[in-house]
Amino acid sequence: MGxxxxxxxxxxxxxxxxxxxxxxxxxxxxxxxMTWFIxxxxxIGSIIFTKRMKVVPTGFQxxxxxxxxxxxxxxxxxxxxxxxxxxxxxxxxxxYIGISNIIGLVGLRPPTKDLGVxxxxxxxxxxxxxxxxxxEKGVKKWLHSFCEPMAFMLxxxxxxxxxxxxxxxxxxxxxxxxxxxxxxxxxxxxxVGVPLVFSFYFDVFDGAIQAYVFVFLxxxxxxxxxxxxx
Amino acid sequence: MGLLAIGAGxxxxxxxxxxxxxxxxxxxxxxxxxxxxxxxxxxxxxLLLGCALAEATAIYGFVIALLIILLLK
Numbered sequence: 001m002g003x004x005x006x007x008x009x010x011x012x013x014x015x016x017x018x019x020x021x022x023x024x025x026x027x028x029x030x031x032x033x034m035t036w037f038i039x040x041x042x043x044i045g046s047i048i049f050t051k052r053m054k055v056v057p058t059g060f061q062x063x064x065x066x067x068x069x070x071x072x073x074x075x076x077x078x079x080x081x082x083x084x085x086x087x088x089x090x091x092x093x094x095x096y097i098g099i100s101n102i103i104g105l106v107g108l109r110p111p112t113k114d115l116g117v118x119x120x121x122x123x124x125x126x127x128x129x130x131x132x133x134x135x136e137k138g139v140k141k142w143l144h145s146f147c148e149p150m151a152f153m154l155x156x157x158x159x160x161x162x163x164x165x166x167x168x169x170x171x172x173x174x175x176x177x178x179x180x181x182x183x184x185x186x187x188x189x190x191x192v193g194v195p196l197v198f199s200f201y202f203d204v205f206d207g208a209i210q211a212y213v214f215v216f217l218x219x220x221x222x223x224x225x226x227x228x229x230x
Numbered sequence: 231m232g233l234l235a236i237g238a239g240x241x242x243x244x245x246x247x248x249x250x251x252x253x254x255x256x257x258x259x260x261x262x263x264x265x266x267x268x269x270x271x272x273x274x275x276x277l278l279l280g281c282a283l284a285e286a287t288a289i290y291g292f293v294i295a296l297l298i299i300l301l302l303k
Contacts (some may be wrong), residue, residue: 170293177292213278221287
């Protein structure tokens, strides 16, 4: 039993894959390398899929087009017509989180298991939300939005600036880490066959749902930030 | 170590609340879809949001349990 716990702990810690030998060595964590890998996959994928586009789509182009259209409609429905310029960034976020959650399926370690990655994503999301608020409303109205609906709500609204990203970050981190722990336990106990079935639930279903929820909440907060108070 | 394990176990009990909450939400959503099948998309979206928010408490419990085991060891 002690052996099992030790091996689990070993799987849990964020490994350093290599060290850049300048300034006394900068450690590069594994999640960073995985992120580069996902970036490469996404970039190469989008180059391949958009290389020979036709007016009447065939084959893969149909698939990619309908997926992109689905994402467009999904975000536009939440954000309204004003949200059109934020579509690319939200869709990239969805693709990145989705792929990094699902990557556990091929035996790689998902970068979202690292608290640093999810915290970065959440901070990025809150900056995006506030930035879109400033851009759509102007600084004055944005500042005033902290005093809505009443002036005494000010501390609560400021607290929300911290709580929203914290909850986004912890939700993603907890879900991915929980799924990872269960999968590792399963792999240690029954190495053959059974993990495959559970992997479909924990990696594919749960990962996709969490990516969806993350961008869904981000766009919901954004629509709250950019809507005009009547 | 024994007390730590008990503490971590207690923290994970937050899952009870999330389980009950998601159960209620899903049963209501099933009822709503049965009553109005054409509103399925909207109901699904609301259900998913509600489940994500309800589930967050369970996840916090899990993260706290993990922190107890990892940091207080």
